[in-house]
Amino acid sequence: MTPLTAEEKLKLLINFGNEISTEVRLEALLDKIAHKITAMLNCDRCIIYLLDKKKHHLWSTISKGKGLEHSEIKIPLKAKHIISDAVKERKTINISAKKYDLSLTMNIDLVTEYKTKNLLLVPITNEKGNVLGVFHVSNKVDGNDFDKDDEGILQLLGTMASNYIQISKLYENLRLSQLETIYRLAVTAEFRDQEDTPVHLKHISIISFLLAKELKLSKSRAEDIKHASPLHDIGKVAIPDKILLKPGRLTNDEFEIMKEHTKYGNKILDGAHSRFLRTAQKICLYHHEKFDGSGYPFGLKGDKIPVEAKIVSVADVFDALCMKRHYKPAWAPEDAFKFIQEKSGKDFDPKVAKAFEKVYKKIRPLYNNEEDSSLLEEFSFVSTLPISQ
Ligand SMILES: [Fe+2]
Ligand SMILES: [Fe+2]
Missing domain, CATH: 1.10.3210.10 (Hypothetical protein af1432)
Known part of the structure; x- marks a missing residue:
């Protein structure tokens, strides 16, 4: 995959809102977002963790990239972990290959048979500043580290995506409650x-x-x-x-x-x-x-x-x-x-x-x-x- 030119990135950014706005199903929406991110940042992995406030953990809702086909990753919020730190401290974390300490994501790498070389974590926050989750991207295909441009793009995508994530979560809740109502109605009949x-x-x-x-x-x-x-x-x-x-x-x-x-x-x-x-x-x-x-x-x-x-x-x-x-x-x-x-x-x-x-x-x-x-x-x-x- 060749890196995108600045013009191509700008085009993708402009289209990003339009394209994701047509999707109300959470999983499909996140899938689209993850695809866009891997293309824009030219990296080989993108995991989107969403925060489950009731269960106090982050879970990998959608993942794109090597080794992730059937993996679901759960990280307790209180755990001492680089991913939960990004959420708790609401900060972007960008670690270059030189400074990368393998132990930081060792548990995820082991489960998904992957070797992180560098990574970029960007919290996804809504307009009130509440954290909804975090983007976790790693290993740029060209071997470079993530730079300030990548940070900016991912922060922008996080802000743009947060609205749609909230809408699709509402839709999902509505759909599930509709399903539950139907079940209870059907149970009543039988x-x-x-x-x-x-x-x-x-x-x-x-x-x-x-x-x-x-x-x-x-x-x-x-x-x-x-x-x-x-x-x-x-x-x-x-x-x-x-x-x-x-x-x-x-x-x-x-x-x-x-x-x-x-x-x-x-x-x-x-x-x-x-x-x-x-x-x-x-x-x-x-x-x-x-x-x-x-x-x-x-x-x-x-x-x-x-x-x-x-x-x-x-x-x-x-x-x-x-x-x-x-x-x-x-x-x-x-x-x-x-x-x-x-x-x-x-x-x-x-x-x-x-x-x-x-x-x-x-x-x-x-x-x-x-x-x-x-x-x-x-x-x-x-x-x-x-x-x-
Ligand atoms: Fe029947
Ligand atoms: Fe039946």
Whole structure:
């Protein structure tokens, strides 16, 4: 990578605000910022730490560069560490290669298999002077040390980025609280008849999301399915207790009433403004349709069934089979997986059943309580829900 000319740097600075202002998702925003910084400063690593005020630590929210692909670094604020010092003392720290003491970042270098030669730390502060985090860049590609220009650029980027970071954090909080509200709503709908509902809903959400990604649906559609899928049975709120809670088999007439939960769900969500609630409406109405046309409420076939519903159908059936119910024991995940494959082309769209082969490998540990934290990050609030065991 050749160093940028002054003119190119100026161009990048001018475009910086415009480009990052289009991104409201925190991770994507920081990713863009980190990319810009490595280009502008011509360095091989940029880590952005954000301050978690509640937990009193800094955590590497986004990292670009060698050795950082899957690393998350946490540094307690009270620790004696060069990164936390930059935040506590709100100062820019620029250490040249000559003066660099390897012990300063030894722990980070070890974990990320990297050798810091020189570094520049610049706190990210908002307009009130509160510190939001810190930029940590290291090793200029041309072997030079970071100079006063680099310090100035990074300070300027910090000031420009702080507003957008705050906005996207607010957006993120809003999104998470929206997700939590939906979950609690979905739990309410299923609260009467199932004891493991929050876990079931969480699994459906994860499986549906991974299926959507495997089927190459767009990112926003996959996100919509993730948030909408827990609402698939919201229509059950309108099913009378004597049918919903009946311990034995339903009579034909009772089953006809039970089937109506799909239409009730559709009605509850009718006219929704938000995109993912409209997705939820589709899922509610069609999640019991079957690929061969033998499902309900309309007996739709194949491509007439929206893909969102076909995805949730696989996720719902698989997870329900793996769960213990008062009328059946829990199936082994391997048997439930086989069942899905056997019903490919009958109950399930073969494309979705095929995609489930790959997804199954990823989610299998969930059923041994070996939860993959990267899958569950967004679902931490589930443990606070009632009966979430
Ligand atoms: Fe259902
Ligand atoms: Fe379900």
